[in-house]
Amino acid sequence: MSIARNCKHAGMLMLTVALTACTYMPDTRQTRNVVLLIGDGMDAHQITIARNYLVGPTGRLALDDLPGRADVGVVTLDEQTPGVFRYVPDSANTATALATGTATSRGRVATAPRTDVDLPTIVELAAAAGYRTGVISTAEVTDATPASFVAHIAGRWCKTPRDMGRNPLCANDRVEAGGPGSIARQLAGSDLDLLLGGGREDFGEGDGSPRALAETAGFTVLTTAADLAAAPPANRWLGLFTEGNFAPRMVGEDGRTAEQVGEGGAFPAPMTCVDNPGASGQPGMLEMTRSAVARLTQDPGRGFFLMVESALIDKASHVRNPCSSIAEVAQLDEALRFLVNFADGHGETLIIVTADHTQAAQLVPNTSLYQNLGDPVHTPGRIARIQMPDGTLMGVNYATNSYFVEEHTGAHVPLHTNRPEVLAGFLTQSDVYGVMRRFLGL
Ligand SMILES: [Zn+2]
Incomplete structure (x- = not known):
């Protein structure tokens, strides 16, 4: 109440x-429930770009109708030097702060800088206290965000048994060294009631593989949307619906992404966002969330903690693909709409929607406003001029570097919640963890 x-x-x-x-x-x-939705890289630009495309500037996303708002500061530590900060994070250190309440350095999965001490996660604390727990992602489930809620390892790239043998960062955690093994192996041995996403290739096949370990530990492996719809309600679920990350639901026509301004200042032609046939057959975030909530609420009186990640906002932004980021914000918003309805009938459900870090995409004029002065002004980066549903154009610019992938940026991130009395104002990602923990009485 x-x-x-x-x-x-x-x-x-x-x-x-x-x-x-x-x-x-x-x-x-x-009964108390917490759902943490993480839009990976979902900063104010990404939300605004998606809102403009999906419902227009005066329309409202489900996100916009949540009554509570806050801003969340991102804290990233240097790996080597105590007391030294870094100003641009990655998804591992930010997810670790949200999952454990402790700031760490880039690349670390629920472990502390230098000491490599394991940091208990809210999933582990909730499970130990009798809550049901679930993790959902549209990335590989071994990816940094989902991994940081369940696994503990020095490097986010220690995903598979094969990685453990060839990456020196993984040395302390090798099974042969007495460690818990790869991220996939740790996920297979977790207490989660359900883990849904991509990354089938990281779990392998056959004796000793993380997939076999998961099955031995009582997980039913689901590989299709039909499997999910028919999943045995009494079992634990490991959904591995794609080999790698999910395919984005929308892409640029003919695979186009943002492009450089051509010779003589010629701007790229307008780009149309089209449905991606490659995404058919994989379950949507709404389907996964709905199934998860049904699974996690089977026992009356037993609450749950659920983390849902919309991962491709970030991944699409790295490769300058605004259409895919828009589609991924749309997926998060669909899942959120369902969760808000669920929370209306379950009074002690806290919904938090936030991002882990900001990203490269900027909403800019589709041609420079200063062009009218007679100079050939244009972005030094790459721009997509998106054909909007109302016939206008929207400019999305990417200019963090000259490389083939863009980088994260380092601003604070938005937070939206259905419970403004629980959190508001300016807080850090570690503070968000504290709010969730207190809400569950952990
Ligand atoms: Zn990223």
């Missing part, structure tokens, strides 16, 4: 009590 209800239902009597009585107090009599 929220603070608003506590105060409202208490009536006039409450007015005689000190105002502090109306600060947020968890009602431990009710």
Whole structure:
């Protein structure tokens, strides 16, 4: 029961009590659930680009209708030098902060800089306290964001048994060295009730493979959307729906991405976003989320923690593909709409939507406003001039570097929630972890 209800239902009597009585107090009599949705790289530019395309500047995403908002600072430590910060994060150190409440250095998966000490995650704490737990991603489930909620390893690229043998960063965690093994192996040995996403190739086949270990540990492996729809409700689920990452639902026509301005200042032709046939057959984020909530709420009185990652906002932005980022924000928004309806009927459900870090895409004029001055002004980066549903053009620019992939950027990230009394203002990703932990009474 929220603070608003506590105060409202208490009536006039409450007015005689000190105002502090109306600060947020968890009602431990009710089942409590937390859903953390992470849009990987979903900064204000990505949300605005997607809103403009999907519903227009005056339309509203489900995200926009959540009553609570905050800004979240991103803290990244240097691996070598205590007290030294870095200003642009990766998905491993940011997911680690959200999952464990502890800042770390880039590339680390729920481990501390230098000491390599394992940091307990909210999934582990929730499972130990009797909550159901689930993790969903449109990336490989071994990718940094989902991994940081479940596994502990010095390097995010220690994903498979094969990686363990060839990457020196993985040395301490090798099974032969007495360690817990690769990320895939750790996921297979986890207490999760469900883990849904891509990355089938990372789990291998046959004796001793992470896939075999998962099956021995009681996971039912699901590989198609039909498997998910028919998944045995009493079993634990390991959904490996694609070999690698999911395919984006939308792409640029003819595989186009943002392009450089040509000789003589010729801007790229407008680009149309089209459905990607490669995405058919894989379950959508809405389907996975809906199935997960049904699975996690089987036992009355037992709450859950669920992390859902919309991973391709980031991956598409790295390769300057705005259509795919838009489609991935749309997927997150569909899942969110379902979750908001669920929360309406389950009063102690906290929904938090946030990003791990900001990304390269910038919403810019589709041709420079300064061109009118007579100079051939254009971006030094790459631009996509997206053909909008209403016939206009929207410019999306990428210019973090001259390489074949763009980089993350380092601004604070947005946060949206259905429970404004639980969190607001400016906080760090570690603070968000604290809010979730307190909400679950852990
Ligand atoms: Zn990234």
